[in-house]
Amino acid sequence: MRERWARRLALLTCLLVLGLTAAFAAVRNLPAVMAVASPLAVDPAAGEQADATLLAQGRQVYDQNDCAACHAIAGTGSPRSPLDGVGSALAPAQIREWVIGGDSVAEDLSPRALRAKQAYRSLPPEQLDALVAYLSSLKD
Amino acid sequence: MGNPDGGTTGRARAATWLAVYLLLVLAPLAILMVGAQPRPGGFWWDFALALGYAATGMFGVQFALTARFKRATAPFGIDVIYYFHRFLAVGALALLLLHAGILLVRHPAATGGWDPRSMPAHMLLAWVALLAFAALVTSSLWRKRLGIGYDRWRRWHVLLAVGGLLAALLHVHGSGSYLAAPVDRALWIALGAFWLGLAVWVRLLRPAWLRRRPWQVVSVRPECPGTWTLSLAPRHGPVPAYQPGQFAWLTLRAGPFAMREHPFSFSSTPTRAGTVSFTIKELGDFTRTIGSIAPGETAYVDGPYGSFGIDRQPEAAGRVFIAGGVGIAPVMSMLRALADRGDTRPKWLFYGNRVRERSAFADEIEAMAPAIGLTVVHVLLEPPPGWQGETGYVDSAVLARHLPAEVAGLQCYVCGPNAMIRLAEQSLVALGVPLRQVHSELFDLA
Numbered sequence: 001m002r003e004r005w006a007r008r009l010a011l012l013t014c015l016l017v018l019g020l021t022a023a024f025a026a027v028r029n030l031p032a033v034m035a036v037a038s039p040l041a042v043d044p045a046a047g048e049q050a051d052a053t054l055l056a057q058g059r060q061v062y063d064q065n066d067c068a069a070c071h072a073i074a075g076t077g078s079p080r081s082p083l084d085g086v087g088s089a090l091a092p093a094q095i096r097e098w099v100i101g102g103d104s105v106a107e108d109l110s111p112r113a114l115r116a117k118q119a120y121r122s123l124p125p126e127q128l129d130a131l132v133a134y135l136s137s138l139k140d
Numbered sequence: 141m142g143n144p145d146g147g148t149t150g151r152a153r154a155a156t157w158l159a160v161y162l163l164l165v166l167a168p169l170a171i172l173m174v175g176a177q178p179r180p181g182g183f184w185w186d187f188a189l190a191l192g193y194a195a196t197g198m199f200g201v202q203f204a205l206t207a208r209f210k211r212a213t214a215p216f217g218i219d220v221i222y223y224f225h226r227f228l229a230v231g232a233l234a235l236l237l238l239h240a241g242i243l244l245v246r247h248p249a250a251t252g253g254w255d256p257r258s259m260p261a262h263m264l265l266a267w268v269a270l271l272a273f274a275a276l277v278t279s280s281l282w283r284k285r286l287g288i289g290y291d292r293w294r295r296w297h298v299l300l301a302v303g304g305l306l307a308a309l310l311h312v313h314g315s316g317s318y319l320a321a322p323v324d325r326a327l328w329i330a331l332g333a334f335w336l337g338l339a340v341w342v343r344l345l346r347p348a349w350l351r352r353r354p355w356q357v358v359s360v361r362p363e364c365p366g367t368w369t370l371s372l373a374p375r376h377g378p379v380p381a382y383q384p385g386q387f388a389w390l391t392l393r394a395g396p397f398a399m400r401e402h403p404f405s406f407s408s409t410p411t412r413a414g415t416v417s418f419t420i421k422e423l424g425d426f427t428r429t430i431g432s433i434a435p436g437e438t439a440y441v442d443g444p445y446g447s448f449g450i451d452r453q454p455e456a457a458g459r460v461f462i463a464g465g466v467g468i469a470p471v472m473s474m475l476r477a478l479a480d481r482g483d484t485r486p487k488w489l490f491y492g493n494r495v496r497e498r499s500a501f502a503d504e505i506e507a508m509a510p511a512i513g514l515t516v517v518h519v520l521l522e523p524p525p526g527w528q529g530e531t532g533y534v535d536s537a538v539l540a541r542h543l544p545a546e547v548a549g550l551q552c553y554v555c556g557p558n559a560m561i562r563l564a565e566q567s568l569v570a571l572g573v574p575l576r577q578v579h580s581e582l583f584d585l586a
């Protein structure tokens with residue numbers, strides 16, 4: 001009997017936690033909230049079309065550096081900061097600033113994200129160029 | 141919960157502690173709502189992440205449940221707390237598996253891959269935590285089936301629990317999905333420090349306190365084959381106040397830091413000052429050594445704990461005791477106290493044993509019975525030839541043959557194996573005893 005009470009309270013706790021986490025996730029993903037929380041500034045700068053080898057190299061850099069741990073492309077990766085269409089929204093120079101956590105974007109990043117991004121400053125320049133070219137190719 | 145004993149104040153106290161418990165469980169989710177919110181990542185992403193926080197919180201609360209806070213556990217009884225500890229662990233593990241499963245299925249690229257050598261440190265810690273918690277739950281649910289000794293299991297239990305929670309906390313810090321704001325981070329660190337602080341309290345501070353208060357063994361005497369009564373006294377100072385029916389954690393032949401303590405009910409009564417006694421049956425590795433303990437040896441006694449006992453129902457019109465085997469220990473404590481207090485209200489003792497020779501204290505019980513209005517009913521599973529008494533289990537038929545027709549005012553105390561407690565509860569309720577008047581103590585917590 002006492003065992004049954006304990007089981008009921010434990011089950012109730014789990015259901016309560018499940019309900020609240022689901023509510024939390026649902027409220028966070030309401031359409032209105034999503035609209036407010038889309039911060040990327042639109043700057044229709046036309047990036048010139050890079051060649052396929054460079055893009056493939058850029059994609060490789062993206063994979064090797066685990067960019068998908070914080071970003072998503074075409075639904076793959078961490079969905080909070082999707083990069084789909086970033087090439088339409090930002091000019092290549094701006095993309096480079098975001099990748100390496102440059103001064104112009106420092107205020108828009110959390111301290112953790114800034115630290116993580118500044119580590120990419122040590123990437124070989126040709127890899128950085130390839131990454132920026134690849135990201136610039138992600139058009140809407 | 142089971143039996144919020146002691147009327148309105150007991151119930152109010154129980155409600156207060158339930159509220160505290162819910163606050164602790166939901167604290168991690170509350171922290172997610174504080175401060176600036178990160179961008180949403182879709183329902184399943186946020187659901188999975190929040191589940192991770194919540195499950196970590198539930199595992200953290202486990203440290204509070206087992207921290208032996210007398211005030212917090214008193215309204216419920218320690219056995220309910222331990223049942224709850226077990227069920228909550230299963231639930232928390234289920235939520236944790238859901239957390240990991242959703243992320244692995246829906247967002248595999250964000251989970252750091254499967255190779256431990258190339259995954260980020262905080263993802264490696266996630267796997268360490270998951271495996272530790274899974275091992276913790278399986279080794280506890282199936283300890284006996286897996287053949288793990290109690291002492292070894294307890295040491296691993298503490299190591300896996302502390303290690304798992306630490307790994308989970310560091311994983312949360314490393315991934316930091318909702319902890320961008322310094323206030324969130326500070327709150328999360330405070331919560332983690334509180335949980336780990338509870339472990340430090342139980343495993344380091346409390347043992348340090350106990351070490352300065354050593355006890356010594358006064359006598360060891362056999363009660364019946366395989367059952368011993370150990371009497372102990374503090375080396376300095378008086379015996380701490382306790383109530384008949386309560387229990388303490390006893391450590392023999394080890395220091396208080398060694399995690400070798402075992403819970404035993406007092407069989408002595410506080411009405412006889414100077415020493416306390418535990419009556420212990422040889423059941424496992426530790427209890428088999430009891431007979432070799434010598435007077436003068438050092439012991440450590442952490443207690444009293446528990447809410448089982450006659451002093452929580454002083455107004456009872458009469459009392460029914462149901463004991464199985466060594467479950468007689470707390471019942472002896474209560475009967476002796478009632479005898480010393482000159483209590484003559486009607487009492488019944490249903491004493492279940494396999495064979496007559498294993499019925500500890502049978503002579504003492506017979507001797508005190510007339511003076512305290514006690515009807516003794518021995519119930520034997522394997523009766524000797526010519527046995528006229530009750531046989532089998534203590535069920536409603538046995539109870540009905542000896543109890544009066546009017547049972548509504550009786551308070552009942554059951555101590556024995558789990559199956560006996562269940563049968564006794566069902567039988568007493570079937571006879572018309574309100575469930576809140578049935579109090580039980582499980583004697584095998586492990």
